[in-house]
Amino acid sequence: MTAPLVQAEGVSKRYAGRDALASLDITLGAGEILALVGHNGAGKSTLIKLLLGLIRPDSGRIAVLGHDPSRPGAAEARRAIGFLPETIVFHPNMTGAELLAFYARLKGAPVAANRDLLARVGLAPAAGQRVGGYSKGMRQRLGLAQALIGRPRLLLLDEPTTGLDPELRQGFYAILDALAADGVGILLSSHALAELEHRADRVVVLRQGRKVADGTLADLRRMAGDPVRILVRLAATQPVPAYAGEAVSGVTVRAGRRLEIICPAAEKIERLRAVLDGPDPVADIELLHASLDDIYAGLLRRDAERTQ
Amino acid sequence: MTPIAIIAWREIREGLRNRRVLATASLLAGLALTLALLGSAPTGNIGASRLAVTVVSLSSLTIFLVPLIALVLTHDTIAGELDRGTMVLLLSYPLARWQVVIGKFAGHVVMLGLATAAAYGAAGLTLWLGSTDDAAAVAAFGTLIGTSVLLGAAFVATGTLVSALARDPRTAAGIALGVWLVSVLLYDMALLGLLVADQGHSLRAPLVQALLVANPTDAYRLLNLTGLPEVGQFAGLAGLAGHLAVAPSTLLGAIGLWVVAPLAASVAVFARRQV
Numbered sequence: 001m002t003a004p005l006v007q008a009e010g011v012s013k014r015y016a017g018r019d020a021l022a023s024l025d026i027t028l029g030a031g032e033i034l035a036l037v038g039h040n041g042a043g044k045s046t047l048i049k050l051l052l053g054l055i056r057p058d059s060g061r062i063a064v065l066g067h068d069p070s071r072p073g074a075a076e077a078r079r080a081i082g083f084l085p086e087t088i089v090f091h092p093n094m095t096g097a098e099l100l101a102f103y104a105r106l107k108g109a110p111v112a113a114n115r116d117l118l119a120r121v122g123l124a125p126a127a128g129q130r131v132g133g134y135s136k137g138m139r140q141r142l143g144l145a146q147a148l149i150g151r152p153r154l155l156l157l158d159e160p161t162t163g164l165d166p167e168l169r170q171g172f173y174a175i176l177d178a179l180a181a182d183g184v185g186i187l188l189s190s191h192a193l194a195e196l197e198h199r200a201d202r203v204v205v206l207r208q209g210r211k212v213a214d215g216t217l218a219d220l221r222r223m224a225g226d227p228v229r230i231l232v233r234l235a236a237t238q239p240v241p242a243y244a245g246e247a248v249s250g251v252t253v254r255a256g257r258r259l260e261i262i263c264p265a266a267e268k269i270e271r272l273r274a275v276l277d278g279p280d281p282v283a284d285i286e287l288l289h290a291s292l293d294d295i296y297a298g299l300l301r302r303d304a305e306r307t308q
Numbered sequence: 309m310t311p312i313a314i315i316a317w318r319e320i321r322e323g324l325r326n327r328r329v330l331a332t333a334s335l336l337a338g339l340a341l342t343l344a345l346l347g348s349a350p351t352g353n354i355g356a357s358r359l360a361v362t363v364v365s366l367s368s369l370t371i372f373l374v375p376l377i378a379l380v381l382t383h384d385t386i387a388g389e390l391d392r393g394t395m396v397l398l399l400s401y402p403l404a405r406w407q408v409v410i411g412k413f414a415g416h417v418v419m420l421g422l423a424t425a426a427a428y429g430a431a432g433l434t435l436w437l438g439s440t441d442d443a444a445a446v447a448a449f450g451t452l453i454g455t456s457v458l459l460g461a462a463f464v465a466t467g468t469l470v471s472a473l474a475r476d477p478r479t480a481a482g483i484a485l486g487v488w489l490v491s492v493l494l495y496d497m498a499l500l501g502l503l504v505a506d507q508g509h510s511l512r513a514p515l516v517q518a519l520l521v522a523n524p525t526d527a528y529r530l531l532n533l534t535g536l537p538e539v540g541q542f543a544g545l546a547g548l549a550g551h552l553a554v555a556p557s558t559l560l561g562a563i564g565l566w567v568v569a570p571l572a573a574s575v576a577v578f579a580r581r582q583v
Contacts, residue, residue: 083400089392093325106401
């Protein structure tokens with residue numbers, strides 16, 4: 001088995017007395033798409049900066065393509081890394097082609113190959129235009145083209161799909177899939193789990209610098225107890241439903257007569273019985289699989305309860 | 309190309325593209341030509357060289373304008389890129405931080421040098437054509453251009469240091485303005501005040517010399533106004549020249565130190581800077 005592209009063990013980093021990352025372990029293999037999911041400030045960008053060697057960990061070990069990224073010798077290893085920062089403001093007076101040429105020269109990659117990269121992200125017609133006139137989506141695609149310079153073996157993408165419409169997003173993930181099939185390891189961060197359905201091989205959920213979950217989406221579903229969502233509509237026999245949230249735990253009252261229950265699959269019969277035995281007559285019941293957003297919220301909530 | 313050359317070239321290209329270089333050159337050329345043509349008119353028949361007189365006027369112009377332009381060009385160079393997020397991307401490439409600093413410095417020096425040389429060169433050429441200036445005056449004019457670029461480099465280095473130190477671009481602009489005020493105006497005023505208050509009691513010539521040489525704009529002034537006899541007699545500082553016998557090499561060295569020291573400090577500061 002080949003060595004992983006990224007291997008981090010027990011990595012911690014503190015900023016201003018707060019844990020940005022606390023004893024994090026993470027690995028990424030060739031051809032794998034790993035998604036880092038968490039709220040703003042969960043430690044996603046900190047981890048990417050550590051992997052790039054822009055900051056040093058307070059403790060723990062990091063190896064990226066076999067090098068410690070904070071050592072001076074790692075500059076060469078960065079030749080095989082493509083990076084797309086979260087917010088990027090390119091010089092507005094330069095054209096897309098000029099900017100890519102600058103970055104290609106820095107990487108020692110042939111400038112002539114940029115034409116293919118621009119075509120790959122659908123920017124070939126706009127290559128000669130100044131970046132100042134680009135839309136947000138075009139700038140983001142130029143950023144991706146920049147990250148693909150020199151055929152990197154490892155891609156680090158910080159919230160790459162922010163601001164992209166669904167169609168562009170689909171195209172974006174299609175490019176990533178093709179790269180992963182070629183053996184490129186991809187680490188991307190996102191603040192929405194739902195977006196990653198069928199797109200990430202593995203998901204790491206971060207909360208306040210700690211790993212809350214690490215696995216495939218199916219694993220995460222299992223970890224959260226394979227939750228189901230029960231939607232209940234109460235009959236309009238009484239002006240105000242007597243039923244209150246206290247009667248069954250985990251019940252959210254939505255818009256007066258509509259109740260929502262999210263619970264592990266194993267508990268659903270018990271919960272349903274409680275609702276049916278409740279003071280209000282039930283008009284309708286709907287049973288759904290919990291969405292990825294529900295699972296994500298559930299994982300974070302469980303972790304918050306555990307750490308309190 | 310090395311990373312330094314690539315970054316320097318990008319700075320130059322951006323400078324050309326956003327017309328900073330053009331604006332700088334036009335401003336300097338406009339003022340230099342005005343000074344050269346109007347300022348040298350009264351030389352009349354007393355035998356003064358028009359070029360030599362113009363050196364005096366252009367030196368004063370340089371002292372005010374070149375440091376200002378250098379600081380305006382550079383105060384944003386690191387703080388601004390950190391602010392816009394492009395620095396994080398740049399540092400993810402296979403290059404070292406010191407190469408970023410040196411590349412930016414080199415690019416700005418080339419821009420400012422080209423603008424200064426073109427503007428003053430145009431003024432000098434205009435005067436020289438159809439005059440009978442001797443070689444000494446031409447040499448003084450050459451010294452003027454060379455030392456102006458060197459003074460510009462000193463303030464490019466200082467501006468880069470300001471940019472590496474400042475928290476954000478606006479703070480950098482404020483500090484840069486302060487640096488300009490102190491080095492161009494306040495330092496000399498304080499020195500004059502000190503001399504007047506002291507009335508020559510305890511401030512000995514070597515100390516005054518050291519204080520003058522310590523400020524790059526004063527070192528530049530001494531170099532151009534008293535360094536050459538041809539120019540010195542028109543500068544009003546000629547009287548000083550006898551008392552302040554500072555060798556041109558010392559003055560050049562002093563300005564050179566103002567290039568190297570802030571540049572080295574910029575590299576050191578940026579190496580430790582959190583991105």
